Amino acid sequence: MWEEKVSVKGPYHFDSALLRLARDPLHIINEEERSIKIPIYKEAPEIADIQAIGTVNEPLFLVRGKNKDTKHLIMERISTIFQWDLPLGDIHSHFSKTALKEVFEQHKGTPIVLEFDLYPALIRPIIHQQVNTSFAISLTDQFVRTFGYEIEGVPFFPDPKTVSGLRPDQLKDLRFSRRKAEYLIDLSKLLSKGELNLKNLAEKTDEEVIKELTAIRGIGPWTAQSFLLFGLGRKNLFPMADVGLQNALKKLHKLDRKPTVKDMEAYTKEWYPYLSYASLYLWRSIE
Incomplete structure (x- = not known):
């Protein structure tokens, strides 16, 4: 086990961020303790825990993890997700x-607050296309709990390889439209084959990212912009x-x-x- 104390320049309203994140049942939050468990997506996935112990004007956090060998990677990732350097x-x-x-x-x-990984940052707005917010949240929750996995009670999105192997009917059973099911599966095939690399998009301009993503069936400007905002x-x-x-x-x-x-x-x-x-x-x- 390891624990790191992090001071951030205020103002930083962590409780407001938690309130917004708590609308999604995939986020494991304890509002009383002012904490959230973060899925860390890597070859050997793990969980990190963030707890606020400071104030809006003097933000202070405790970050905890289990594997000391990955502490630096996790701290870097969490700092990016929560935009602590801005x-x-x-x-x-x-x-x-x-x-x-x-x-x-x-x-x-x-x-x-960014999505916890780039793949969810792209498929979540596809799932949310042309449906109301509550149904979109429910649809995403069912998708993750059906085809993803959990570590210590924390849900993880399935990886592209898993989704690329699904049939549209499997998603239709969760109330996905056939077209949206095809979008997710086809996109996941591009990713699993290496024909699209989301990490490489971070090196490109907003305009270049939008142009590349909107060339893919099922991704329009709104979805590409959402990925830029909450993914990158x-x-x-x-x-x-x-x-x-x-x-x-x-x-x-x-x-x-x-x-x-x-x-x-x-x-x-x-x-x-x-x-x-x-x-x-x-x-x-x-x-």
């Missing part, structure tokens, strides 16, 4: 001069086709209709280069 105070100051000032005050210090942690993403963002802007600006793309382009000009945080805080404003 000073949220600078982002807050930026938005204090914009139309999102009050939204950022209300949710001050809420971080973007890109800072300047605003998925304009996202219904939640459209509704949040409608509420913010007291519109009698959803904003047009031209409207959104005008609104977002003052939010560069942190559009991803504008996206997160607008989502938080209607959740």
